[in-house]
Amino acid sequence: MNTGSLDLKSVGPRIRMMMPLLTPLEAKVVDTVFGLRDFNEDTTLKEIAGEAGVSEAMVVKITKKLGFAGFREFRNAVALYNQLPTSEMHQELSPDDTSEEIIQKVFHTSIHALQETLAILDVAAFDRAADLIHRARQRDFYGVGGSAQIARDVAHKFLRIGIRSAVYDDANMMLMSASLLGGDDVVVAFSHSGNTTAVIEAVQLARKNGARSIAVTNYDTSPLAQIADVVLCSTAQGSPLMGENAAARIAQLNIMDAVFVAVAQRNYRAAEQNLQRTMSAVNSKRKDRMP
Structure with a gap:
């Protein structure tokens, strides 16, 4: 995947579209990456492997399966994607949300889906x-x-x-x-x-x-x-x-x-x-x- 010419809004969607091809363990590793609040361009391969409970070799294998040249390209693309303003739109709904929070989250989720689908x-x-x-x-x-x-x-x-x-x-x-x-x-x-x-x-x-x-x-x-x-x-x-x-x-x-x-x-x-x-x-x- 050539991240230099890639629309950053498409990074998340393209990874999600590949998820059905992953095994449950491989999907868990990807979910771990997207669940890390402090994931950035300095996050190491060792950190991800440790957090997900898998080997470093498996993490690299997964990134290549997702279409990236390796972990570094995957890490940089996801880090930049996470910095986009639209990435903050998708927020999990909670049983404790107020009516205003429900409205905001539901609308933002739809806006987010539209922007990424367009990308x-x-x-x-x-x-x-x-x-x-x-x-x-x-x-x-x-x-x-x-x-x-x-x-x-x-x-x-x-x-x-x-x-x-x-x-x-x-x-x-x-x-x-x-x-x-x-x-x-x-x-x-x-x-x-x-x-x-x-x-x-x-x-x-x-x-x-x-x-x-x-x-x-x-x-x-x-x-x-x-x-x-x-x-x-x-x-x-x-x-x-x-x-x-x-x-x-x-x-x-x-x-x-x-x-x-x-x-x-x-x-x-x-x-x-x-x-x-x-x-x-x-x-x-x-x-x-x-x-």
């Missing part, structure tokens, strides 16, 4: 996703639980500009959908962990039938990301009370809001006309429009 977002992948959605004959969105809610929000936005899509949140329905897709179609799969079996199996079947696939996930090393044609990654730090999903959901919605605008831009006149038509169709249902 790691692959523009080339973003453009490719917009092209696939724009050109597709059929667009099927897959997601389970909270991810299904993101899929529905995105489908609603696209319908407003005349881009029709279908949302599936049931394992059997996703497989039925995938069995009918072909080379002119695209699947957009939402999964925070990238490990949701129902979504992965449906994407595999869709791809087998020739459809293209877009994964929206928090981990670019996840099983879902590995099989997708295009990967759009969000990033969010975990919290015992909120988990990662809450802040990641905000980041994924923003990614897809941007994709929505990019798709609309590809045929702006049609998008504008369809937006006027769909808005006109529902205006009569607004209370402030009724006589």
